[in-house]
Structure formats: structure tokens, C-alpha cells
Amino acid sequence: MYSRRFSEQVPGLPKLDCGTLRVRRPLQRKSNMNLHEYQSKALFSEYGIPVPAGEVAASPQEAVEAAGRLGGELWVIKAQAHTGGRGKAGGVKLARTLEEVEAAARELIGMRLVTRQTGPAGLPVHKVLVEQGSDIEREFYLGALLDRARSRITFMASRAGGMNIEEVAAETPEQILSTVVDPAAGLQPFQARYLGFGLGFSGDQLKRFGRILSGLYRLYLDKDASLIEINPLVVTAGGELLALDAKLNIDDSALYRQPVIREMRDISQEDPREAEAAEHDLNFISLDGDIGCMVNGAGLAMATMDLVKLEGGEPANFLDVGGGTTAERVTEAFKLILSDDKVRAVLVNIFGGIVRCDLIAEGIIAAARNIEITVPVVVRLQGTNHEKGLAMLAESGLEFITEEDFTEAARKAVAAAGGAQ
Ligand code: GDP
Ligand code: MN
Secondary structure, eight states: OOOOOGGGGSTTSOOOOOOOOTTHHHHHGGGEEEOOHHHHHHHHHHTTOOOOOEEEESSHHHHHHHHHHHOSSOEEEEEOOSOSOTTTTTOEEEESSHHHHHHHHHHHTTOEEOOTTTOTTOEEOOOEEEEEOOOEEEEEEEEEEEETTTTEEEEEEESOTTSOHHHHHHHOGGGEEEEEOOTTTOSOHHHHHHHHHHHTOOHHHHHHHHHHHHHHHHHHHHTTEEEEEEEEEEEETTSOEEEOSOEEEEEGGGGGGOHHHHHTOOGGGSOHHHHHHHHTTOEEEEOSSSEEEEESSHHHHHHHHHHHHHTTOOEEEEEEOOSSOOHHHHHHHHHHHHTSTTOSEEEEEEEESSSOHHHHHHHHHHHHHHSOOOSOEEEEEEETTHHHHHHHHHHTSSOEEEESOHHHHHHHHHHHTTSOO
16 A cells, blocks of 8 residues: 555556665565565475575674585675665675685674665674575576556566666566466466567476476465565576575565464564564654654555655654554554654644544643653644544643644644754
């Protein structure tokens, strides 16, 4: 619901949901669980998708031991963090000696990796994947994802592998082949041939490619994936097909029936405030501006962001307290919003449909008495019992800026945060 589709900008492409627009990444995390590359590759192996021989290591010592066991003359040391673009950011290193393996692991383990997907704070690296290096002849892109408009799994493949696929989609969409799977029939051999021929495979390689596709399809269904990407899928100098990289997202809503996947969760890779919010059944989204927004409902969240921006402001976050909220949840919500030190003003924008505005007011007052609120708080209440709620705020003796009108409230919040930017 929060997502903006990248395909809306790419005419001719099926409606795909795999963009990395800046506004989308944190939002997307709400409905998907990410896995590390090493975890995804372990699953690939189970499903017959060939991956380089490799082991995960949590210390330079372990990395050297792993390289020793793997043998060979070239190793790749890869930072394990929930982000792509690691190669360009220095998170993937080649090593030709065990000393180089150790040095690479020493550099990566314990660092915060900053890529074009992570934002300036980056993500912590606690482990590296040590792999036998491959001699790459050609790189391809292969992905399976949900085409939401058609409610079907779609495979995409491209000869433009190893590159940022969003850029390929935007600049040269004709380089991306796609095929939509009929859920009743399942993935068909003609679809594998269509993609395989399109990538230039024939003979044995085409057969192997077909096996990779059917492995991906089974994995996608069995594990309730929402996205699987192999970028790059490579052909080695020896003619083998290998998944050199692996990205696997799992649909959060299905985690209740995926105990093995649930165990793979690494909360060190998640925004601590978003994780905390999830504990209280709140939806919290971190953004870059300075106005903290508390709303009820995703639609109102979007509308609030739009109006704040229209008035020249930038939201620092928004927190959706949902439909049937309570005073306790409002207090938790306030704590979360204020724990973000970017916040210079708070805008509470509640439409009382199911929720009663007087209960919200009670929650806000309780929160203000419980925690120190050091920034101006604009409260807009509208709907069920809003007069009562606004009166309670006015009589509380606390300094709230109250408002009934949406536009006016946004304007006041922007002014309270220091004016338009
Ligand atoms: P990403 O940058 O996070 O997508 O990480 P990838 O796993 O895709 O690795 C980035 C790049 O590192 C790849 O596109 C390759 O160019 C390079 N790379 C990774 N593994 C190997 C390998 O075994 N041999 C060689 N020569 N290069 C590799
Ligand atoms: Mn990659």
C-alpha cells in the first residue's frame, strides 16, 4: 500500500514492484523480510541452483580457515549486509593469498557498509561470505518477482547482468525479457526456452538454465518469497552457470508458516525504531526531514506527507497508529517519534472514524505528562468526538497547537519546525 511502483515510470514493462526509488526502500521493508546472501545461497543450493563453494565467517581467523578448506587460488570476501551495490562500495574483495583473505575480512567485519541503497549511516557487517573465486565469462540478470497488477509471478532476465537493473529498465527496457507464470499451469518449458534463447543459451547451458528457473520457481512458492534476484548469474570460463549473487525477500505476512526463514532474521540490519514500532504493532517509517508525523491509516499518512511537502516541509518519519488505537499506543508512538533527534516539530493528524478523537487526546496528554516533549506539537483532530478531544487538549494546561483544518495544521507544523525549506 505504501509502495510507489517503479514500473509506473517505465512504459512497456509489466507492473513490477522492484524499484529502489529512495522513498520506497524504507517503506518496502514493512512487508518484506530480507535474508543475507549466504542464507539465500544456502536455500539456492537446496533447490538445485548452483552457487560458488563458500562458507560464512564471523572473524578474520574463521575466514582464513574457510578459505583453506575451500582451496583454490582465488577467493572472494563479501560483506554480509542487507543491501545491494556492495561491489561498488568496497564490500566485495578479491584475495589471491590467505594473507589477503585475512586482510579483507579484517577490513570488512565490524565496519558499517554504506552503499547507494543504505543511506549515510550504512549497515553493520558482522559476517563475511568467503567464496571460491569464479572466472567470469559473461554476466546476466535473472529475477522472479510478483507482478501485483496481474497477481502473478513474473520472471525477468537480461544480458545486462551485474548492473543496476533499475537503470537498465529505465534506459534500455528492450534489454529486459520477461514472462508471466500462470499459477494453474506453473512455469512452462516454453517460458524457460524463451528466456534462455533470449540470453543466448543453447544445448547443455539451456538445460541448466531451465533447471535454475524451475528451482527458483519452487523456491519462490515454497518459501513465500516476494522477490528473488540473481545479479549476476554468470557463465564461467568452464561454461558453468553460477548464481554469483543472491537476493531473496520473503513476504512478512507468510512468516507465521515459515519457521526456518524466521530463524534467519537479523535485526541488526533493521532500523531499530522500526523494529521497536513493530513490537508495539505500530508502523513506523524513518525519513529524512524534521517533522515527526503521527497519523492513523496509510492513506492519511500519504496525504499528510503530501501536505507537509506542499507547505515546504519535510517529514522526519511517520508513525501509523492504525485503526483501533489506545492511549498506551499513542504514548509509545510519541516516544518513538521523539526518539528521532532530527524531529523539530510533531504533527499529529488523526481522523476519527473508528477511533475516537477524545481517546487520542487522552493518549497525547498522557504521553506529554510521561515524557519530556521538547518540540512544538501540532494536533489536528477531525471526526468522531473531535471537539471533545480538542477541548481536552486546550484544558490540559500543556502547550499544544490545536487545529481542525488539515492544510492549516500542516502549515503550522512547518512553521513550528522552523519554516519552509
Ligand atoms: P553487489 O555489488 O552487492 O550486487 O554484490 P555482487 O555479489 O553482485 O558482487 C559484485 C561484483 O563483484 C560482481 O558483479 C562481480 O563483478 C564481482 N565478483 C563477485 N564474485 C566474483 C568472483 O567470484 N570472481 C570475480 N572475478 N568477480 C566477482
Ligand atoms: Mn549483485
